Amino acid sequence: MNYILRRINVDVAAMSLIAAAAVGVLCEAATRTSLGDAQNARECRYPPLSSIVTRAHIRELEENNVVVIDNVLSPYTLRCARARAEMLGSIMEPSPNDVDVRQDVILSIKEDDEYDHGDAMIHCMRLLRGVPHLLDRFDYATSRRHVVPRQCQLALYRPDGGSAYVRHLDRCNSPMVEMGLLGWLRASDYRHRVVTAILYLNSPEWTGGGELRLFDGSVDDDGDDKDGDDDGKYLDIVPSGGRLILFDSSRVEHQVLASHGEDRYALTCWFNGDLVRETE
Ligand SMILES: O=C(O)CCC(=O)C(=O)O
Numbered sequence: 160m161n162y163i164l165r166r167i168n169v170d171v172a173a174m175s176l177i178a179a180a181a182v183g184v185l186c187e188a189a190t191r192t193s194l195g196d197a198q199n200a201r202e203c204r205y206p207p208l209s210s211i212v213t214r215a216h217i218r219e220l221e222e223n224n225v226v227v228i229d230n231v232l233s234p235y236t237l238r239c240a241r242a243r244a245e246m247l248g249s250i251m252e253p254s255p256n257d258v259d260v261r262q263d264v265i266l267s268i269k270e271d272d273e274y275d276h277g278d279a280m281i282h283c284m285r286l287l288r289g290v291p292h293l294l295d296r297f298d299y300a301t302s303r304r305h306v307v308p309r310q311c312q313l314a315l316y317r318p319d320g321g322s323a324y325v326r327h328l329d330r331c332n333s334p335m336v337e338m339g340l341l342g343w344l345r346a347s348d349y350r351h352r353v354v355t356a357i358l359y360l361n362s363p364e365w366t367g368g369g370e371l372r373l374f375d376g377s378v379d380d381d382g383d384d385k386d387g388d389d390d391g392k393y394l395d396i397v398p399s400g401g402r403l404i405l406f407d408s409s410r411v412e413h414q415v416l417a418s419h420g421e422d423r424y425a426l427t428c429w430f431n432g433d434l435v436r437e438t439e
């Protein structure tokens with residue numbers, strides 16, 4: 160009898176431990192976010208951006224799901240920001256994604272990092288982070304109540320012919336049943352992405368490949384199904400230095416092609432928010 164009671168106690172203790180551990184893992188997943196210190200659009204207002212991103216650009220973003228704006232940096236600012244990116248290159252690391260998915264190295268940077276990024280890189284971060292304020296000001300119809308992360312992603316694709324990023328969507332639209340509860344909870348930051356903003360820090364006359372290939376029904380007009388495969392039509396964006404691209408994170412599938420000749424740098428910020436229309 161004593162033996163049975165002891166055995167039950169051990170089993171109950173073991174089950175309680177397992178349940179507590181499971182709850183702990185789920186709580187960690189549910190509360191995991193890099194947006195804890197994010198700001199609202201108004202707090203990130205950046206006046207120099209008002210002369211770069213216009214009402215017409217926001218209308219174009221609504222209509223085509225993408226807009227490309229060139230020469231947003233002066234040659235001097237671009238050179239300084241590029242120099243800063245190159246300095247950071249040595250401490251950039253592969254992303255936690257599967258190595259089959261992307262082969263770039265990345266670094267999360269923000270204005271108040273312990274090391275000073277210099278005026279040019281800070282200007283670039285402020286330009287990107289200022290975008291949601293203009294989305295609001297010009298009544299962007301696709302999403303609202305934007306959340307602006309403090310951090311931007313600096314990415315480097317080395318010109319090794321193999322560093323690329325497979326076709327993907329920046330917003331996670333996969334249902335819980337497909338991802339599993341844990342993966343789904345962990346992806347909460349990605350489930351609310353609405354707009355992607357990328358600023359390229361390469362030469363303005365870049366010829367090193369590394370195009371950003373956009374797949375999207377509404378950009379087909381300019382796209383060209385060059386290889387005739389079943390990928391459908393696409394639009395290739397050359398990552399020229401000083402080029403800013405905004406696209407709908409919930410709709411525009413894209414991939415990065417391999418570059419050659421030179422290191423390819425991109426600074427990216429993803430904005431979360433509430434989609435006004437549901438994704439199909
Ligand atoms: O660098 C680019 O052009 C796009 C990178 C990208 O798709 C991403 O980091 O999610």
Ligand SMILES: [Fe+2]
Pocket residue numbers: 327328329413
């Ligand atoms: Fe992406």
